[in-house]
Amino acid sequence: MIRRFDLAGLVIAAALVFFILLPVLTVFIWAFAEQWFYPSLLPTKWGLRFWSKVLERPDVWSAFWTSMKITTLVTGLSALICLPAAYAFARMEFPGRQAFMMSFLMATAFPRFAITISLAVLFLVFNLVGTVTGVVIVQLLTTLLLMIWLPTAAFRGVSRNMEEAARDVGAGPLRVFWSITLPQALPSIAAAVLMTFVWTFYETEGAWLVGAPRITTMPILMMQMINNQMVVQYGAVLSVLLWVPSLAALLLARRVLGSDTFAKGLGA
Amino acid sequence: MASLDLQDISKRYSNLAAVDTLSLSIADGELVCLLGPSGSGKSTLLRMIGGFEIPSSGKILIDGVDVAPVPPDKRPTAMVFQSHALWTHMNVWENIAFGLKLRKFSRDEVAAKIARVMELVGLTGYEKRHPSQLSGGQQQRVAIARSIVLEPKILLLDEPFASLDQHLREHLREEVRQIQRQLGITTIFVTHGQDEALALADRIVVMSKGKIEQVGTPDEIYARPQTEFVAGFIGVMNLVSATVSGGSLAFAGEALSAPVADGLATLAIRPEDWKVGEGAGLKATVTRTVNLGAYVLADVALPDGTTVKVHLDKARAVREGDPIEIGIGPFALYRDNMVIHRS
Structure with missing residues (x-):
């Protein structure tokens, strides 16, 4: 049996990802970023420098x-x-x-x-x-x-x-x-x-x-x-x-x- | 093992009496069924004997000692609940061991007692199972084991098989009977199923509205109901209201000898007590038949329009619409709920 493609479910899932997971993910990325300037999508320099600083x-x-x-x-x-x-x-x-x-x-x-x-x-x-x-x-x-x-x-x-x-x-x-x-x-x-x-x-x-x-x-x-x-x-x-x-x-x-x-x- | 004496027990909730000044004696080793419709007070009575309800008045004597004010944990009674009430966070072994541990038995004694009781209820090997892994019948057996392992003086069963199917119910009923005989334990069994009571009990206590209608052996209760309520409640009974005048009762055009005072009365006759066949007297018609296996239960319309239930032999092979001749056999007369005449 082929499961019917459920558009509504997909839209809801996408909205959840966008509004819940994305902000969380951003915070996560920031925690491991040493340099992140405006136009780039991901940090320009990764690292744990700020972790040791915080700790x-x-x-x-x-x-x-x-x-x-x-x-x-x-x-x-x-x-x-x-x-x-x-x-x-x-x-x-x-x-x-x-x-x-x-x-x-x-x-x-x-x-x-x-x-x-x-x-x-x-x-x-x-x-x-x-x-x-x-x-x-x-x-x-x-x-x-x-x-x-x-x-x-x-x-x-x-x-x-x-x-x-x-x-x-x-x-x-x-x-x-x-x-x-x-x-x-x-x-x-x-x-x-x-x-x-x-x-x-x-x-x-x-x-x-x-x-x-x-x-x-x-x-x-x-x-x-x-x-x-x-x-x-x-x-x-x-x-x-x-x-x-x-x-x-x-x-x-x-x-x-x-x-x-x-x-x-x-x-x- | 013990005798039980209930003396003028009442349980009142505000104005309503669930149990109304009831007295009853139960002998050592007897199996007594409390039988009645829902709301008759039979469960309340059982719960008072177990200590879960405090009587408003009266005494509960176990071997002559009044236990009415004693809480359930200090009473020599053990109860099996309709919902079996097994503790789902414990396995079978732990369920049965709980009460034994509270009584400070040694580890070896606990193990020996549990082994014995598991064999008695036929569940050896199921000790490590959880209640949810057992069938309904097995759960109820564990509940029984949990109760009898403590060797109570009186075993109380509150409609223990009500949630099981007919076949299993009959099977477990026999097992309970055997275990009860084997241990000789005084047992009180609450049920609303009359076949259960008739099959199981040494004596049946028929209750209605918080009062005892009749106490007797299954044979007595069935053959000689003392009240119209019992007559109508146990088995199938034809109850027809009729008028007595001058020592004779008019029924379907016949006059029956009835040496009682004039007035209205209820005639009671069992379906199997009719005379059937040529010359029986009343020319009637079969209006409906129900095949009950060994015999046929027929609705028979009398000449005056009254319909009665009659047992017919299978050999007779009657069909709906057939003419039939029946006659009055042994009957009883009731007035104001009490029996006033038997023939």
Whole structure:
């Protein structure tokens, strides 16, 4: 059978390549370019000179460790707060449950920039501006929605009979949660944790509004380099560098969970 | 192995009573089927015995000890769910070992017990499989193994074969019966399939609207239904409303002796209890036949227009439209749901 030539599919694919892959590719090429003058399609001189230059800078390394520290803290705290809450939303009946979920959604739909500004003003009063604590709190707030909604759906998807069967053979409530509920919900939870990690790593508004000028995370450093320096390569190299941890995390997740369960966790 | 005593058990949801002041005694080693239409409260009752629902009132005595306030993990009961509820992130061995490990059996004991139970359910060699790699019948066998390996005092089965096809259901039903006999374990089996209950049970408990309609052996339940509900629910039954006056019941132009008070009553007669043939009395017409293998179930129109179901021998070779003569055989009369007369 001859497959029909699908023009629409080709057009969409071409558009995706043009708007997504091409810009990414440009950044990549810039990262490995030592000289690239206007009329030529490709760099006139390739090389890793700017890589060593970027990696020699102490501010890059300190920003990297600051980012890792804050991101790990935010993800860990978020899991600690949100996973029990998600379980409560999924399994327990309490008055105002629906209303709370809705208000939560509405608050998250509110323009984040406005909320962040008002938080920054509030943080001035508490002396939290320019501190790790301040950045962690502001970024934590942005993760709550994802870390509650996705695991709530996951916990709700765990068959009640499975939990009852575990109670039946002698497991107490905590044991049931640990041995049955959590493993059953794990693919979705892992996906949520991973996405939280990646999003937090790249979070800029909060980190900038609350953290500046003392806290410099990787994305902030990248912004500064792009804004303040005439050398394009610094920004490009840093972009590629920033791409590494998120790609590693995603690949790891795929390996651990298998692409099927991972996609399921993301709602596919 | 244990006896079970339910004393005035009720489960009320706001105003609705799912189970309504129900009492029942089950002897050690007995296999009892709870039979009823959906919404009759049979599953709720089973879940209360298992500890998954807390009774609104009443006592659940296992060997004389009230377990009503005891959570399921501390009860000597084991439940097999309709959805089998195997833990899909564990393989068969891990599923069965889970409860044993919680009971702190040594590694050797766990292995020995699992080997024994796997042989009992005929799944030796499947230990490393995952539930998703098993057929529906095998999954349900693993669920049964997971329950009985813990040697519970009472085994509870909640419509365990409802999702399986007829052939497999009959096969597994026999297996459960054999395993139950072999272990002598007190078993309560919830079903809405009357053939399952009739084939399996030592005693059947027919339930309706949260109450017990009748408790009895399969023979008793079939031959002597105590209530009109049971009469209509078990097997095929002709239920015809008729009037009694002066100790006689008028049915299709015939007068039957009925020594009960005057008034309306329901006449109940099984399709196989009609007399058929010359001189039986009522000249009727066959309007429809259904071939049921060993016999024919025919719809027969009586002279007064009533249609009844009649078992006919295959040898009779009747066809739709044929004339036939039938007569009343053994029957029962019901009034206000209770039996008032048998002949």
